Amino acid sequence: MTAKATPSPPASGKSPAPRKGIFHSIYYAFNSIRLTVFLFIILGIVSIIGTIIEQGASPEKYAQEYTEGTIRLFNALGLFDMYHTFWFFTLLLLLLLNLTVCTLERLPKVWRFAKRIKPILEEGDEKKYPIRDDFELPGGAEKVEAAFRKLARLPYWMILLDIAAVVLAIFFTREYNFNFLEFVSFIILPLGYVALLNFRGKLIRTEKDGVVHLFVNQWLISRFGVYITHVSILIIFLGAIAGNLFGFKGYMAVGEGETTNRMYVRQARMIDTLMDALQSVSAKTTEDSHTSRSGEFTTLPFSIRCDDFNVSYYDTGLPKDYTSDLVVIENGKETMRKTIEVNDPLVVGKTYFYQSSYGRSGRPGVVVFKVQAPGGEFRTYRAPVRGTFHVDGTDTDIQIMSFVPDFTITNGQVRQRSEEMINPAIYIMGKKGDHLLFNGWFLPKYPEYSIDTAGYKFEFVDYWGSQYTGLQVAYDPGVEVVWIGCSLLVIGLMISFFHSHQRIWARINGDHVVIAGSAHKNRMAFEKKIEDLVKLLRT
Amino acid sequence: MQLHTLGQNFFNTGGIAYLIATICYVIYLGNRTKTIGNVASGVTLLGVVAITIGLILRWVEAGLSHPPFTNLYEILLFFAWGIALVYLVVEFKYPIKIAGAFIMPIALAAMGIASLSPNKEIEPLVPALQSAWLHFHVACSTVAYAAFIVAFGFSILYLMKDKVRLEVFGLSVAIIGWFSMIITKTSILTEGVFRMQQMVREGGKLYPVYQPGTKIPAQIEIPGIGKFFLITFGIYLLAMLLHIVFLSMKERSISRYALWSLIVSFGVQSIALLLFLLKIKEIPEVSLQSNPYETTMFFISWGATLIYLIMHFTYRPLLEALPDKKLLDKLSYKTIMVAFPLMTLVIITGAIWANYAWGTYWSWDPKETWSLITWLVYALYLHARITIGWHGRRTAYISIVGFAVVVFTFLGVNIVLSGLHSYAGG
Numbered sequence: 001m002t003a004k005a006t007p008s009p010p011a012s013g014k015s016p017a018p019r020k021g022i023f024h025s026i027y028y029a030f031n032s033i034r035l036t037v038f039l040f041i042i043l044g045i046v047s048i049i050g051t052i053i054e055q056g057a058s059p060e061k062y063a064q065e066y067t068e069g070t071i072r073l074f075n076a077l078g079l080f081d082m083y084h085t086f087w088f089f090t091l092l093l094l095l096l097l098n099l100t101v102c103t104l105e106r107l108p109k110v111w112r113f114a115k116r117i118k119p120i121l122e123e124g125d126e127k128k129y130p131i132r133d134d135f136e137l138p139g140g141a142e143k144v145e146a147a148f149r150k151l152a153r154l155p156y157w158m159i160l161l162d163i164a165a166v167v168l169a170i171f172f173t174r175e176y177n178f179n180f181l182e183f184v185s186f187i188i189l190p191l192g193y194v195a196l197l198n199f200r201g202k203l204i205r206t207e208k209d210g211v212v213h214l215f216v217n218q219w220l221i222s223r224f225g226v227y228i229t230h231v232s233i234l235i236i237f238l239g240a241i242a243g244n245l246f247g248f249k250g251y252m253a254v255g256e257g258e259t260t261n262r263m264y265v266r267q268a269r270m271i272d273t274l275m276d277a278l279q280s281v282s283a284k285t286t287e288d289s290h291t292s293r294s295g296e297f298t299t300l301p302f303s304i305r306c307d308d309f310n311v312s313y314y315d316t317g318l319p320k321d322y323t324s325d326l327v328v329i330e331n332g333k334e335t336m337r338k339t340i341e342v343n344d345p346l347v348v349g350k351t352y353f354y355q356s357s358y359g360r361s362g363r364p365g366v367v368v369f370k371v372q373a374p375g376g377e378f379r380t381y382r383a384p385v386r387g388t389f390h391v392d393g394t395d396t397d398i399q400i401m402s403f404v405p406d407f408t409i410t411n412g413q414v415r416q417r418s419e420e421m422i423n424p425a426i427y428i429m430g431k432k433g434d435h436l437l438f439n440g441w442f443l444p445k446y447p448e449y450s451i452d453t454a455g456y457k458f459e460f461v462d463y464w465g466s467q468y469t470g471l472q473v474a475y476d477p478g479v480e481v482v483w484i485g486c487s488l489l490v491i492g493l494m495i496s497f498f499h500s501h502q503r504i505w506a507r508i509n510g511d512h513v514v515i516a517g518s519a520h521k522n523r524m525a526f527e528k529k530i531e532d533l534v535k536l537l538r539t
Numbered sequence: 540m541q542l543h544t545l546g547q548n549f550f551n552t553g554g555i556a557y558l559i560a561t562i563c564y565v566i567y568l569g570n571r572t573k574t575i576g577n578v579a580s581g582v583t584l585l586g587v588v589a590i591t592i593g594l595i596l597r598w599v600e601a602g603l604s605h606p607p608f609t610n611l612y613e614i615l616l617f618f619a620w621g622i623a624l625v626y627l628v629v630e631f632k633y634p635i636k637i638a639g640a641f642i643m644p645i646a647l648a649a650m651g652i653a654s655l656s657p658n659k660e661i662e663p664l665v666p667a668l669q670s671a672w673l674h675f676h677v678a679c680s681t682v683a684y685a686a687f688i689v690a691f692g693f694s695i696l697y698l699m700k701d702k703v704r705l706e707v708f709g710l711s712v713a714i715i716g717w718f719s720m721i722i723t724k725t726s727i728l729t730e731g732v733f734r735m736q737q738m739v740r741e742g743g744k745l746y747p748v749y750q751p752g753t754k755i756p757a758q759i760e761i762p763g764i765g766k767f768f769l770i771t772f773g774i775y776l777l778a779m780l781l782h783i784v785f786l787s788m789k790e791r792s793i794s795r796y797a798l799w800s801l802i803v804s805f806g807v808q809s810i811a812l813l814l815f816l817l818k819i820k821e822i823p824e825v826s827l828q829s830n831p832y833e834t835t836m837f838f839i840s841w842g843a844t845l846i847y848l849i850m851h852f853t854y855r856p857l858l859e860a861l862p863d864k865k866l867l868d869k870l871s872y873k874t875i876m877v878a879f880p881l882m883t884l885v886i887i888t889g890a891i892w893a894n895y896a897w898g899t900y901w902s903w904d905p906k907e908t909w910s911l912i913t914w915l916v917y918a919l920y921l922h923a924r925i926t927i928g929w930h931g932r933r934t935a936y937i938s939i940v941g942f943a944v945v946v947f948t949f950l951g952v953n954i955v956l957s958g959l960h961s962y963a964g965g
Contacts, residue, residue: 033922033926033927036922036926037919037922037927040915040916040918041919043915044915044919047908047912047915050903050908051905051908051909051952083903240901249898318663318665319665319666320663342666342667343666343670343892343895343896344895345895352898354895354896354897355666356897356898472897472898474898476899479894482890482900486890489883489887490887493883494880
């Protein structure tokens with residue numbers, strides 16, 4: 001630490017001499033800012049390598065890109081799944097240790113310094129401080145006290161700003177589903193900031209031997225901002241570790257109309273993996289262990305039913321929304337129902353179900369129609385392809401001959417352009433007894449190109465039952481901890497960068513006023529502040 | 540559609556204002572008349588206001604459903620807006636008008652690249668982008684990156700004021716130029732022809748074309764410009780060598796040749812780029828997005844050379860006009876201090892969004908990783924500065940490394956590495 005960049009608190013009282021011993025030498029090795037710089041650089045370089053070599057790609061892809069020898073080398077170094085290797089983990093651990101030791105070493109010093117701050121400016125003490133002034137002021141005590149009181153007050157614009165932040169927070173949380181996350185980021189964060197603002201410091205007035213001492217101690221918290229930041233990083237890592245140990249990630253495919261509790265485990269709970277490893281070491285295989293392994297199927301304590309899956313499209317053909325109507329079934333009873341979409345998951349307890357993919361299940365679907373007979377009302381009918389349904393209140397039967405999800409005509413031939421429901425087309429045949437009413441393609445998106453349906457009106461609803469919805473399942477007990485850490489991180493950075501610890505003393509002996517001040521950062525602005533104060537007092 | 544045209548007009552106005560402001564700042568660099576300086580700031584402000592109105596109109600046009608930062612075009616506009624705004628704030632607080640000549644060209648370049656973008660329509664949001672967090676994420680990232688770039692400008696000025704030899708900058712520019720040519724595949728170097736990826740437009744989007752039945756990209760030769768690029772490459776190589784020779788021998792005459800080599804390569808490159816743009820308009824099968832990485836590098840190297848030449852020819856007056864080097868150092872530090880918490884917010888809001896969309900807040904996706912690398916570089920800067928007490932040249936060099944990383948995170952990752960972030964496609 002150099003005095004130039006940040007004046008470290010004056011170190012008085014000897015710090016205990018480092019004792020010899022292996023533990024202590026290791027401990028002090030971690031108390032090094034140069035180690036931090038080194039680790040930042042190494043982590044940076046290593047991370048870059050991880051973005052250049054594609055992570056977790058298929059062996060075929062690697063075989064295309066690299067020679068066999070390179071692949072063997074990279075595999076040995078774990079470069080294909082670098083961020084989960086032992087050595088990467090070790091680097092992170094070193095950084096954490098470094099951060100912890102540095103904090104443990106420095107925080108008590110700052111703490112002691114804060115405790116030693118005196119509210120009294122003794123005769124001659126002012127010489128210790130970079131900014132000082134003295135002048136004669138008749139009736140000084142009251143005037144100086146009034147000015148100091150103003151200094152110590154919370155500025156109104158700050159209060160207004162915080163009210164605005166909270167109002168905005170409420171607006172956003174109402175607009176976009178209130179939940180814990182928003183709560184932390186938008187309510188706790190601004191409110192916490194307001195609370196910290198109150199550390200701005202009170203005016204302390206002491207009278208000693210007829211001399212009045214005034215002292216404003218502002219933003220002492222700013223000296224602790226860096227430790228709040230460091231602790232918040234530790235909290236984030238704790239949350240991440242908890243998430244990895246006790247959380248899991250999985251995948252479920254649920255067909256339309258199907259109910260299932262089977263989940264493919266993508267990433268098992270690390271604690272299970274560890275237990276597995278322990279058990280295999282002790283060679284005890286217990287049959288009833290409930291551990292699940294990555295790459296295997298497991299069952300959830302509840303079932304998910306998918307009532308419907310839909311994709312909607314913009315006019316340009318880009319997808320607009322993927323939605324799944326999900327129902328949670330516990331002990332045979334429906335307990336929850338939600339239409340999920342990307343960015344809006346289903347939450348059961350602490351397990352989240354995210355819309356992640358979809359596809360054809362291979363089962364035949366059912367065409368869902370709304371049909372209106374001449375003079376009648378719209379009614380919903382369902383029929384499979386090649387199936388027939390009877391229109392209620394008439395003697396008409398309609399048969400569905402064919403269904404194409406994405407209809408196109410090339411060279412006079414009807415073709416299916418894609419599997420997506422972009423331009424669905426249904427070949428329908430209407431019969432009144434033996435008399436053919438209509439026969440041809442019905443295009444819901446292009447009614448003008450559809451066949452004439454003899455007064456019957458059709459509305460296409462869905463081609464139901466042929467798709468499945470792919471759900472990403474995640475259980476992460478650490479995620480809230482991570483958010484709290486993030487919130488603290490931002491607060492810590494703000495108070496350490498945007499504020500400086502400022503101390504202003506005044507000693508008033510009759511008409512003689514001595515003012516001294518010190519700021520641990522941004523001294524130019526502070527100097528100006530004191531100059532303005534003195535100018536104001538003198539006029 | 541009328542609203543759209545109106546918005547476009549405001550963006551054009553903003554672009555022209557940036558151009559005029561850049562010219563004024565460069566003139567100001569030379570003669571330092573107060574009027575020109577005020578005109579420069581005034582026009583910049585005008586440009587910022589025009590772009591602000593344009594962005595608001597675009598937002599209204601999108602039906603207020605999402606703020607206008609979803610595709611590359613919008614992001615670049617927003618970015619150009621952010622750089623000028625951050626710079627104006629600094630200029631308002633500190634006597635540092637000279638820096639405008641170095642920072643405004645970057646904003647202008649962003650506007651320029653934006654105006655070349657073929658997809659200017661408002662695109663509807665694909666499902667993954669339909670999140671409130673996206674808005675915070677993008678807003679924070681643009682301002683943070685803009686601030687980092689302004690800090691970079693101050694660092695360069697610091698190095699100049701600290702009398703780092705101009706030729707060091709010249710060498711860097713030559714290396715950038717040489718590198719930009721190296722990455723254009725070998726066809727330029729071996730055959731003297733420049734080929735581009737063939738694209739096909741379908742449903743408003745561009746798709747690359749492959750040779751039938753293979754995964755080998757189909758390429759189209761752009762006639763006439765390969766030679767120009769080859770010559771530029773040669774001269775950059777020469778410039779690089781001359782600079783190295785000069786820096787090791789310190790012979791004055793060599794310095795003159797080194798400068799001339801950069802002037803000539805700038806001239807040839809300007810012609811090459813002009814032809815390149817004209818040819819691309821002519822040939823429907825290719826677009827600027829065919830080879831976005833190379834295209835971007837061409838423009839960056841061209842711009843860097845231009846700025847270096849301006850620097851060179853205004854060196855003496857510039858050196859006199861530059862404020863105290865301590866102030867420059869401090870400004871760079873202060874800007875980074877503002878940008879760093881914002882960068883932290885960028886990563887956090889991105890993580891929250893990812894957690895909503897994919898069920899995991901961190902997946903070591905290249906974009907995520909690169910934003911973390913950016914964060915690490917600036918964390919290093921702050922620790923070096925605050926705790927170790929480094930300042931001046933050493934921190935200025937970290938700030939320059941930071942700039943390179945920011946540019947790569949912002950544009951390079953999407954272009955070079957595959958990932959989940961989608962905006963570079965549009």
